[in-house]
Amino acid sequence: xxxxxxxxxxxxEGGKGGTCSELATxxxxxxxxxxxxxxxxxxxxxxxCPTFRxxxxxxxxxxxxxxxxxxxxxxxxxxxxxxxxxxxxxxxxRACEPACPADVKYGQLLEQARDSVELHTKSHxxxxxxxxxxxxxxxxxxxxxxxxxxxxxxxxxxxxxRKLVRGSGLMRLFPKHMEQMERILPDASYRGVAEQIxxxxxxKGERVGTVGLFRGCIMDVLFTDTNKHTVELLxxxxxxxxxxxxxxxxxxxxxxxxxxxxxxALAKHNIQAFRAAGVDxxxxxxxxxxxxLVEYGHLLHDEPEWAESAAWFAKRxxxxxxxxxxxxxxxxxxxxxxxxxxxxxxxxxxGGSCGGGISFASADKVRITYQDSCHLRNVMRSPEAPRKLMxxxxxxxxxxxxxxDRCCGSAGIYNLTQPEMASQILDHKMxxxxxxxxxxxLTSNPGCLLQMKLGIEKHGMSGKMEAVHLVxxxxxxxxxxxx
Amino acid sequence: MLQDSVKSKLRAIVGKQWFKDDPESLITxxxxxxxxxxxxxxxxxxxxxxxxxSAIMKLLQAHRVPVVSRGSGTNLCGGTVPVExxxxxxxxxxxxxxxxxLENLTATVQxxxxxxxxTSHVEGLGLFYPPDPGSMAxxxxxxxxxxxxxxxRGLKYGTTKDYVIGLEAVLANGExxxxxxxxxxxxxGYDLTKLLVGSEGTLAIVTExxxxxxxxxxxxxxxxxxxxxxxxxARTVSKIIENRIIPxxxxxxxxxxxxxxxxxxxxxxxxxxxxxxxxxxxxDPETVERDIARIAxxxxxxxxxxxxxxxxxxxxxxxxTARRSAFTALARLRPTTILEDATVPRSKIxxxxxxxxxxxxxxxxxxxxxxxxxxxxLHPTATTDARDKEEIHRVELAFEEIFEAAIQLGGTIxxxxxxxxxKAPYLEWKVGAAGIEVMRGIKAAFDPNNIxxxxxxxxxxxxxxxVLGHG
Numbered sequence: 001x002x003x004x005x006x007x008x009x010x011x012x013e014g015g016k017g018g019t020c021s022e023l024a025t026x027x028x029x030x031x032x033x034x035x036x037x038x039x040x041x042x043x044x045x046x047x048x049c050p051t052f053r054x055x056x057x058x059x060x061x062x063x064x065x066x067x068x069x070x071x072x073x074x075x076x077x078x079x080x081x082x083x084x085x086x087x088x089x090x091x092x093x094r095a096c097e098p099a100c101p102a103d104v105k106y107g108q109l110l111e112q113a114r115d116s117v118e119l120h121t122k123s124h125x126x127x128x129x130x131x132x133x134x135x136x137x138x139x140x141x142x143x144x145x146x147x148x149x150x151x152x153x154x155x156x157x158x159x160x161x162r163k164l165v166r167g168s169g170l171m172r173l174f175p176k177h178m179e180q181m182e183r184i185l186p187d188a189s190y191r192g193v194a195e196q197i198x199x200x201x202x203x204k205g206e207r208v209g210t211v212g213l214f215r216g217c218i219m220d221v222l223f224t225d226t227n228k229h230t231v232e233l234l235x236x237x238x239x240x241x242x243x244x245x246x247x248x249x250x251x252x253x254x255x256x257x258x259x260x261x262x263x264x265a266l267a268k269h270n271i272q273a274f275r276a277a278g279v280d281x282x283x284x285x286x287x288x289x290x291x292x293l294v295e296y297g298h299l300l301h302d303e304p305e306w307a308e309s310a311a312w313f314a315k316r317x318x319x320x321x322x323x324x325x326x327x328x329x330x331x332x333x334x335x336x337x338x339x340x341x342x343x344x345x346x347x348x349x350x351g352g353s354c355g356g357g358i359s360f361a362s363a364d365k366v367r368i369t370y371q372d373s374c375h376l377r378n379v380m381r382s383p384e385a386p387r388k389l390m391x392x393x394x395x396x397x398x399x400x401x402x403x404x405d406r407c408c409g410s411a412g413i414y415n416l417t418q419p420e421m422a423s424q425i426l427d428h429k430m431x432x433x434x435x436x437x438x439x440x441x442l443t444s445n446p447g448c449l450l451q452m453k454l455g456i457e458k459h460g461m462s463g464k465m466e467a468v469h470l471v472x473x474x475x476x477x478x479x480x481x482x483x
Numbered sequence: 484m485l486q487d488s489v490k491s492k493l494r495a496i497v498g499k500q501w502f503k504d505d506p507e508s509l510i511t512x513x514x515x516x517x518x519x520x521x522x523x524x525x526x527x528x529x530x531x532x533x534x535x536x537s538a539i540m541k542l543l544q545a546h547r548v549p550v551v552s553r554g555s556g557t558n559l560c561g562g563t564v565p566v567e568x569x570x571x572x573x574x575x576x577x578x579x580x581x582x583x584x585l586e587n588l589t590a591t592v593q594x595x596x597x598x599x600x601x602t603s604h605v606e607g608l609g610l611f612y613p614p615d616p617g618s619m620a621x622x623x624x625x626x627x628x629x630x631x632x633x634x635x636r637g638l639k640y641g642t643t644k645d646y647v648i649g650l651e652a653v654l655a656n657g658e659x660x661x662x663x664x665x666x667x668x669x670x671x672g673y674d675l676t677k678l679l680v681g682s683e684g685t686l687a688i689v690t691e692x693x694x695x696x697x698x699x700x701x702x703x704x705x706x707x708x709x710x711x712x713x714x715x716x717a718r719t720v721s722k723i724i725e726n727r728i729i730p731x732x733x734x735x736x737x738x739x740x741x742x743x744x745x746x747x748x749x750x751x752x753x754x755x756x757x758x759x760x761x762x763x764x765x766x767d768p769e770t771v772e773r774d775i776a777r778i779a780x781x782x783x784x785x786x787x788x789x790x791x792x793x794x795x796x797x798x799x800x801x802x803x804t805a806r807r808s809a810f811t812a813l814a815r816l817r818p819t820t821i822l823e824d825a826t827v828p829r830s831k832i833x834x835x836x837x838x839x840x841x842x843x844x845x846x847x848x849x850x851x852x853x854x855x856x857x858x859x860x861l862h863p864t865a866t867t868d869a870r871d872k873e874e875i876h877r878v879e880l881a882f883e884e885i886f887e888a889a890i891q892l893g894g895t896i897x898x899x900x901x902x903x904x905x906k907a908p909y910l911e912w913k914v915g916a917a918g919i920e921v922m923r924g925i926k927a928a929f930d931p932n933n934i935x936x937x938x939x940x941x942x943x944x945x946x947x948x949x950v951l952g953h954g
Binding site: 034037038040041042044046047058059064067068071076077078082083086101102103 | 620
């Protein structure tokens, strides 16, 4: 029984004289042994895990990865190249967490492991290494630079340079997946939401409270319109919206890539920015960002002087969909049904009788489906709010996408660092997407949105289906009197 | 240690990428769902078809290399921990549904098929495969066959053995045998099909199974009854059966479990109840209505404190929440959760639960009991911490006494999890020395060199029986 483990340990120590690498020591100190012990190896996480489902290999599952971490912590194995690769192979979608009976904090263990690996790593591919340093230290923390980048991208996209590059075949010098990414990037903007429309926006009608908009660093450059639409939706639903100027990147890409120190510094900045603004809620429209915002308490758990304000911040953070559904002035289901029947007749929204809250109506009859943002679903635990909103849209038929709760393969920058697995997962996802025959594929996170755009392009569905952010879809169908 | 020449031959059989002996693969195949067990294999192999399994076995037999075949490794008896090293054979690549025969109502499948995928597939065809072990979302049909898995529907529908009617299996020497078939009657010789079901990978490696399917019930209804008196609940179980009603599920939670579940799921359960019964009946709508009404009457006549009947399926699911959260709630209490499956004749349920509570109190350990009251299969579950050696020792002593108590009540040490490594020292308590000898003879006939899952089922020595105090 337990003896076999003891004898394995003895054999290991006897055989190798108890030596272990520096990485092993770092991991031993970093990994939370309580969490490792809490995994009882029941295997319930396996069917939830995208990489296990793709490969059928135990090491590619949460249970397997935790066993590897525990083996390192127990001194049973030295963390070799395969170990590092395996930790980076995980999408970090955290679908294993809701599936876990024992409530093992897999996301935290993964971050501890990646943080340790990152400290010692020499193994990144050249474009990964370059991209990481540029992005993590040089770009994401500085919203001004992000805007400059957005400006440069815009020049590239609009000046004819893009045409030239595509025509020249220059993109073929880059890995295939980067070439595909280049094609689906939306038009960038060098002026963010606050620069374009100002940083304070009053509620329409009866006021519910004040929301601080978390604009996100990538969102504000590549999806500035979505941020503007978020503000307008929130105003219409009764919220004052402020956009604190000193906020910055949430730190999610840092935290998920083993750059904890960077993530913490960014978190502290954000906490100060939103506290100063005195908001009731902090709304994000990117599941990937929101999931870290609600975990600022954990991120800063070893800094007691930040505990109170981190908890303040985390408690107030939620996705825009949940804020609308739970606190916003939305029309009741019955009133929405009336609006729907009116919409049939007017073919251009609900014809103006939208008292008592906002409602949504589509001019044409459309079919819509939804790909969950893993972090909105598995970390923020809010799968229902987006669906409630979609079902409330008159003249739109919502169909569930089979396995919409499974990661699309975007996973932050995973589709850049692990292109083969990401592409395999995307292909399986698109098979299911095709079957919905939806006109619109909605998502709640920029990474997922780009990946879905990529999937539509890659699978030749461009004329038939469009990937759109939920907020943009709703905004376009917001009843006119409420805009 | 495995010779390099054997390794290269294994690679030649399955292809380079499907035999692994790197540390990552060995570590991740050193455990299963059983707490506190770990032992490294020498290699992991993923065969694609029966011919490969046969070739692998011929090679391993020639070199006397142990082999543990497994699916997803979710068993709770240490059945797939490679305690004597050797090769772990993972059946995941053999995961196809080969045929669903609508004329004979059978399905022929490969062993690596996930149980849930199979049941969903046949349900889509308007058919029903009843065995529903708790791990069915990830367990494999092959694993279910090896352990003869049960589940919530055992009382009315039986367990895995009642649905396996034919097998293809590879013997230790690489020979391929076929047993049974699409046959509802077959007495040609010993029933090797039933023998292989529940043989825990010690007799042969199952490579294909023919399963019986049945038409699904048309309607289902759920109800719940709460008791301040444990014996009232137990008498209810017996009375229901006595009245010639066989419910589809008849589940039970004891007081310690009720407390833990309520704390976890905030269901507002009354904490002064000694037992909750969750009952489901399925079948034709009229029969279901009539049975549920009669069961409710029986519950009341046995002094149930509250009886609730679900109006529809959604409410039924809600009533089942307490039972469905039991495992999760217990698993979150402490780091280590040890789930056993002592089983008694259903008339002895109350005696068994009281014995478990008394034993737990005496050893000062937390054991909550829930389970399948209808078939007498209880899950006394200890919540503990593997790192506390002294407490683990007390837990082990308590379970030893629980096994003994079950046997004294005419029960068994394991109802559905299997013997494996964990219960091997107690097998003789149940089957006797002569029984062990017969089983050893069968093992030797199938596997004379003891290479198939060695170290399981038969312990080096039987535990001395504990003497239980009475009264």
